[in-house]
Each structure stands twice: as C-alpha cells, then as structure tokens.
Amino acid sequence: MRDFAYARAGTAEAAVETLAGRQTAVIAGGTELLNWFRLGIAAADRVVDIGGLDELRGIARDGDELRIGALATLNEVGEHPLVTRLAGALASACLQAASAQVRNRATIGGNVLQRTRCPYFRAEEPLPWPCNKRDPGSGCASLAGRHERQAIFGWTQDCVAVQPSDPAVALAALDARADVLGPAGPRTIPMREFHLTQREAAAAGEPMRETRLGADELITGYRLPVSTAGQAYVKVRERASYEYAIVSAAADVRLAEGAGGPRAAGAGEQRIAAARVALGSVAQRPWRLTAAEAELPGTPLTREALLPVIERAMADAVPLPQNGFKVTMARNAAVRALLAAGGAA
Amino acid sequence: MTLDFARRVEVTLRLNARSRTTVVSPRTTLLDWLRDDIGLTGAKKGCNEGACGTCTVLVDGRRMNGCLTLVVQCEGRSVTTVEGLAGMKGAGEVGGELHPVQRAFADHDAFQCGYCTPGQLMSAVACIAEGHATDDASVREWMSGNICRCSAYPQITAAVLAAAREEAGR
Numbered sequence: 202m203r204d205f206a207y208a209r210a211g212t213a214e215a216a217v218e219t220l221a222g223r224q225t226a227v228i229a230g231g232t233e234l235l236n237w238f239r240l241g242i243a244a245a246d247r248v249v250d251i252g253g254l255d256e257l258r259g260i261a262r263d264g265d266e267l268r269i270g271a272l273a274t275l276n277e278v279g280e281h282p283l284v285t286r287l288a289g290a291l292a293s294a295c296l297q298a299a300s301a302q303v304r305n306r307a308t309i310g311g312n313v314l315q316r317t318r319c320p321y322f323r324a325e326e327p328l329p330w331p332c333n334k335r336d337p338g339s340g341c342a343s344l345a346g347r348h349e350r351q352a353i354f355g356w357t358q359d360c361v362a363v364q365p366s367d368p369a370v371a372l373a374a375l376d377a378r379a380d381v382l383g384p385a386g387p388r389t390i391p392m393r394e395f396h397l398t399q400r401e402a403a404a405a406g407e408p409m410r411e412t413r414l415g416a417d418e419l420i421t422g423y424r425l426p427v428s429t430a431g432q433a434y435v436k437v438r439e440r441a442s443y444e445y446a447i448v449s450a451a452a453d454v455r456l457a458e459g460a461g462g463p464r465a466a467g468a469g470e471q472r473i474a475a476a477r478v479a480l481g482s483v484a485q486r487p488w489r490l491t492a493a494e495a496e497l498p499g500t501p502l503t504r505e506a507l508l509p510v511i512e513r514a515m516a517d518a519v520p521l522p523q524n525g526f527k528v529t530m531a532r533n534a535a536v537r538a539l540l541a542a543g544g545a546a
Numbered sequence: 547m548t549l550d551f552a553r554r555v556e557v558t559l560r561l562n563a564r565s566r567t568t569v570v571s572p573r574t575t576l577l578d579w580l581r582d583d584i585g586l587t588g589a590k591k592g593c594n595e596g597a598c599g600t601c602t603v604l605v606d607g608r609r610m611n612g613c614l615t616l617v618v619q620c621e622g623r624s625v626t627t628v629e630g631l632a633g634m635k636g637a638g639e640v641g642g643e644l645h646p647v648q649r650a651f652a653d654h655d656a657f658q659c660g661y662c663t664p665g666q667l668m669s670a671v672a673c674i675a676e677g678h679a680t681d682d683a684s685v686r687e688w689m690s691g692n693i694c695r696c697s698a699y700p701q702i703t704a705a706v707l708a709a710a711r712e713e714a715g716r
Contacts, residue, residue, distance in 0.1 A: 206551035207572035207618055219549055232614045235575070236595050247551045248572060252619055300691025301678075302669065303596055305608045306615065442690035 202238045209250045213257060213382050213421055219249045220417040221384060227251055227419060229272055230306040232299075233315045241326030242316065242335065257310070257421055260284060267425045271310025275299065275368065278309050288425050289432035290451040290542070291371040297436045298367040300443045310420040313369045313379075313395065314412065317362035317485070318445050319343055319351065333359045334409055349523040350447060353531070354484040355398025359408050361521060363482045364396050365445050370481035371434055373489060374451035377425040383418040390414065392423070393479075396486035411485060430455040430475070433541035435534045448531040449481035452538035456502065471502040471545060478511075478539060480531050483518075490514040490535060502543040507536045559620045561586075562630030570617045577601045577612030580627060588628035588664040592693075599692035600665035603627050609672035611691075628664035631671065647671050650709035651702070658696035666692045670706045679710035 205226075210216035219225045226245035228234050229252055237243035251257065257272040260281045267287050269278060278284050279295030299307060316322065321332050321342040331340035343351060344361050351361040372379075372392040379390045390413050402410040414420065432453045438444040457474040476497040480488040493514035500506050511532050518528045540546035558567045561584065570579060577594075580586045580603070592598035594613045601612035604626040633642025647670050650656070657663045669692045673679050678688035685703045694702060 202573045204553065204571050204573045206553050207555055208549040208551045209621075210549060215549055219551075228616075228619070230614075231616060231619065232596055232611075235614055235616070238573070239595065249549065249551075250619065300596075300599065301673070301676075301688050302599060302602050302609045302611045302691045303614065305605075305610050442687050 202235070203244060205238075205245055206247045207250065208247070209253055211253075213251070213254055213419060216249050216251050216254070217382050217384060217417065217419050219247065220419070223247060225249055229308040229311045230274065232303050232307045233311060237316070239325070240323060242322075251419070262287070262427065263424075265427055267427050268422060269309055269425070270422045271308060271420045273309050275304035275307050275309060275312060276301065278368070279304065287427040287429070288371070288375055290374060290434045290453060291368060291377075291425070293432075293434035294367040294371040294436075294449075294451060297434065309368060309423065313366050313372065313392075313420070314414070315364075315366055316411070318365045319362040321346070322362060334362070337409055344521070347523065348521045349526075350482075351521055351524060352399075352484050353518045353520045353524060353527050354488055355400045355486070356484070356519075356521070357399040357403055357408070359403070360399045360485075362399075362485060364411070364485050364487070365482060367434070367436060367446065367449060367481065369396065370449055370479050370487040371451040372423060372425070373487035374453060374477050374479035375425050375428065375432075376477070377423045379414075379420050380422045380424065381414060381418050382421050383415055387421070389424075393487065393489055398485045401486075428453055431542040431544050433538045435538040435541065436481075437530055437534050446482040448483055448527055448534050450478060450531070450534040450538035451481070451487075452476060452478040452535070452542040454502070454539055454542035456543055457499070471543060473497045473500050473502055473539075473543065476539060476542070478535050480535060483527060483531050493535070497539075502540065502545045504536055504540065507539055508532070511535045511539075555618045557617050557621050559617075559622065560624040562626055563624075568617065572616065572618050574617045575613055576603065576605075576615040576617055576620060576625065579617045580612060580625075586627050586629050589668075590661055590664060592661070592665075597693070598662070598665075599669060600662045602665035602668040602692065604668055604672060607672070607675065609669050609691075626668070628667055631667060645671070646712050647674070647705070647709045650705040650712070654701045654705035654708060655698070656701040656705040657694070657698050662692060662694045662696075666694065666702055670702075670709065673706060674710045674713055679706050682707070 225247040258270045275295040284292045330342035377392040430453045434451045436449040454476045455474045457472040590600040592600040596611045596614045631645040
C-alpha cells in the first residue's frame with residue numbers, strides 16, 4: 202500500500218471541501234478502500250477520515266421515514282429493532298453480507314460504493330489481462346474468459362460485471378433515498394437509480410461510470426419509507442455464510458385482507474395486494490422487476506402462480522454463454538423472496 | 547476551514563488495558579503495527595484482505611479485522627489482542643489464568659495447526675458477548691468470518707457453546 206497524507210474531518214462539509222480538485226479518498230470503515238489501495242484499484246495522495254462524524258451516525262424513525270446514518274455499521278443496521286421491524290429485508294441483507302468482523306467496520310454508506318468482485322478486476326497491479334475498468338480501452342478479459350458469475354441484464358461488450366452489494370438490493374426494493382452532500386449543498390438520489398448498468402453509463406457518454414454519485418459528493422445517510430408489509434431477502438451462494446451472492450432477491454409483500462379466509466384453508470388462498478421485488482448480482486445495479494410488481498396485485502401467493510409472473514418480467518434477460526443458469530436461479534430467488542415475505546415459506 | 551493533512555500521525559490508544567502513544571504513517575494497519583512495532587504476534591497475517599479472520603482483535607469490545615483497520619482509526623479506542631485475554635500478571639504482563647474461552651478451546655481440541663486460533667478466540671469472545679452463541683447454527687453463522695483450514699469447525703463450535711454456557715452459569 203502506497204503511503205498517503207491523512208486528516209480527520211470535523212464536519213461533513215469540511216470533508217466534502219477536500220474532495221474538490223486533488224486526489225482525495227474518503228475513509229469510513231475502510232474495509233473496501235484498503236483493499237483497493239493494495240490492489241491498485243485506487244490510489245490517493247490524501248485520505249480524509251469521516252469516521253468521527255457523529256452527525257452521520259444513528260438510526261431513527263422520523264414520521265413515516267426511517268433514517269439511517271451513513272456511518273451506521275452493517276451489524277448496527279442489521280440488528281437494530283427499528284430496521285428489523287420496519288425494513289426487514291434491509292436488516293436481513295446486512296446480516297447476510299460479509300462476516301461479523303467486517304460488518305463491525307463496514308458502513309452502510311460505504312457498502313453501496315463497493316466495486317465488483319469480478320476476479321479479472323480484483324487482481325493486483327500490474328494486471329496480466331485486459332480490464333476496461335482498470336485500464337480503459339484495454340478490453341474485457343471476462344467476456345472472452347470466465348463469466349459464469351457475471352451480468353444477465355444491462356452489460357456491454359466493454360464490461361459484464363455485476364454490483365455485489367446485498368444492502369443495495371434491499372435499499373432499491375424498499376424505495377430508499379440516499380442523502381448526498383456535495384459542494385453545492387445536499388441533494389437526494391433514489392437508490393433504485395443510484396447504480397448504473399454498463400449500458401446506461403455508455404448511453405450517458407461515460408461507459409465506465411458505476412453510480413450517479415459525483416466524485417466530489419458524500420453519502421450522508423438514507424431515508425426509507427417505513428413498511429409494515431412482510432419482507433424477505435434471499436441470498437443464493439456457494440457456501441452457507443460469508444460469501445458473495447450468485448443471485449439474490451429482496452421482496453416486500455402486502456397480502457389482500459380477508460380475500461382467502463383463514464390461512465388454515467391453505468396458503469393457496471392468500472393473494473397479494475401489493476409487492477415490490479428486486480434482484481441482486483444480475484446486473485451492475487439492483488434490478489427492480491417493475492413489470493412483475495404491476496402484475497402481482499391479485500396474484501395468489503403460491504409458487505405456481507408467481508413463477509410465470511416473474512418469468513415474464515425477466516423476459517428481457519440476456520445471459521452470457523456461461524451464465525444462463527442465473528436466469529433460472531434469479532427467477533427462483535425472486536419467487537422464494539415473495540413467498541417468504543408473504544409468510545408462505 | 548481547511549483540513550491539515552499529515553504524513554505522520556500521533557495516535558493514543560489503549561492496548562490490552564495499557565495506554566500507548568505512537569506515531570505512525572497513516573497507511574499502517576493495526577495488524578502490522580501490533581506485529582511489527584509492538585511485537586504482539588498473536589494476531590496473524592493470513593490473507594491481509596479481510597477474508598480469513600486470523601487477524602481478529604477487539605476494538606472497543608467489538609471484533610474487527612486488524613488488516614482492515616488503520617492505526618489512525620483507533621485514536622482514543624481500546625484494543626484487545628489474544629495476548630490480553632489471559633489474566634494479567636502484574637503491570638500489563640501477560641501469563642495469568644487462561645480465559646474461559648481459551649480453556650474451552652483446549653478442552654475441546656478446537657484446533658490442529660493453531661494458526662487461526664488467535665483469531666478464532668477473539669471472535670469467540672465477541673460472539674459470546676454479543677449473545678450469538680446460542681446453538682450450533684448460530685455459532686456457525688456468527689463465526690463464519692474465521693476460516694480454519696484444518697477444519698476443526700465441529701470442535702470450535704462445541705468450545706464456543708461450552709464457554710458460553712460456562713459464562714451464563716457464572
């Protein structure tokens with residue numbers, strides 16, 4: 202790791218000021234930044250530490266909104282009673298991310314800014330293969346090589362990587378907004394639009410851009426509409442714990458009242474009144490299944506009824522030669538998340 | 547207000563119940579500092595990227611990866627390493643009674659080569675304090691950040707549960 206100069210910010214504004222012009226990185230938990238430095242993914246002359254900013258800490262209810270400070274750690278968010286009760290999918294996503302040790306350092310603000318786990322991207326410099334994220338214009342080794350874990354939506358010939366954050370999937374499904382501070386003052390970014398697919402970035406003329414956050418902006422927290430609907434986060438992975446998702450799904454389901462009588466009559470009687478569902482690790486952004494959400498009201502809460510709805514909503518998936526299985530796996534994860542959120546699984 | 551960026555930073559923290567002031571380059575990780583500057587080599591440098599957990603230490607009582615923590619982030623904090631687990635003998639000297647979790651690991655053969663053990667111990671102490679050492683599944687989930695390549699997981703799980711029971715009984 203190359204050395205850098207260090208300062209502790211006393212206010213969020215002071216931290217943002219240091220981001221203009223010179224090459225300055227922000228450190229909160231540091232679990233991602235230190236590895237970027239080691240691999241050569243990022244280099245910075247200066248690091249500004251926002252870890253001491255109490256104004257960015259804390260989790261509280263504010264009317265119909267849940268406010269979560271950017272410096273809340275993944276364990277704090279995942280185990281907080283307000284989050285468990287009013288944003289259960291987010292709590293579950295946080296606790297299924299990383300390990301207990303990493304979750305004590307990693308913050309909810311930094312988590313959504315983690316970069317892809319593509320092994321071609323995460324190699325130590327100098328890279329022995331092309332990667333457009335690391336060396337723009339060099340090509341994509343994954344497209345020509347192994348890509349079974351890569352995108353099924355929104356990829357381009359330049360890059361096929363996925364965004365691996367678990368909390369980001371829940372934040373997108375729950376219509377969270379990020380509070381952001383920049384040189385011009387605060388603004389908000391809806392989390393379902395925070396990340397960009399490669400195709401969206403290319404259309405905007407910045408093919409390697411990954412988020413809508415400006416280089417001189419800081420996430421200060423999130424606001425989520427509170428939800429008393431059932432929620433679930435399903436993470437499919439190669440080992441039971443401490444592993445990135447192959448695919449994941451966050452869902453929030455409100456059941457129609459009285460529609461099917463008592464549950465003892467059979468889960469098939471339950472119908473959905475409203476639902477939200479997002480897939481993770483299928484694109485460089487959380488993937489809301491909006492077509493399914495429009496169709497789900499009135500749908501029975503059964504696997505048989507949900508499968509065709511999710512399949513139709515995923516009809517535009519474009520798998521790579523090695524990852525067709527992710528289409529099926531993501532479909533099943535979405536169905537499982539909806540069933541679990543509705544209390545049927 | 548313009549911030550002052552420094553290439554050498556003075557840090558004061560508590561290490562195993564003793565106050566220390568040190569001057570470091572900002573890039574110095576807690577793990578490298580403990581091992582190279584202080585000579586506490588209990589915390590191991592396994593993967594140096596947060597994947598293996600053998601560098602686990604407690605910062606203000608919470609378990610963290612020493613390799614993912616900078617010393618400059620520990621200003622005013624209290625750091626406990628595996629060397630600080632056993633009862634203190636005299637002024638900060640180690641070598642007293644084994645911590646109940648250490649004894650449970652010995653009693654249950656919860657290691658083979660021992661390389662992961664310092665991290666497992668620190669993680670186990672925290673896991674119990676957090677209230678997550680309730681049953682097999684919970685221990686396996688909440689101890690998943692500590693990899694054991696000898697695969698002593700059944701024995702580690704048993705040791706953590708036994709130590710948790712002992713703690714609850716006191």
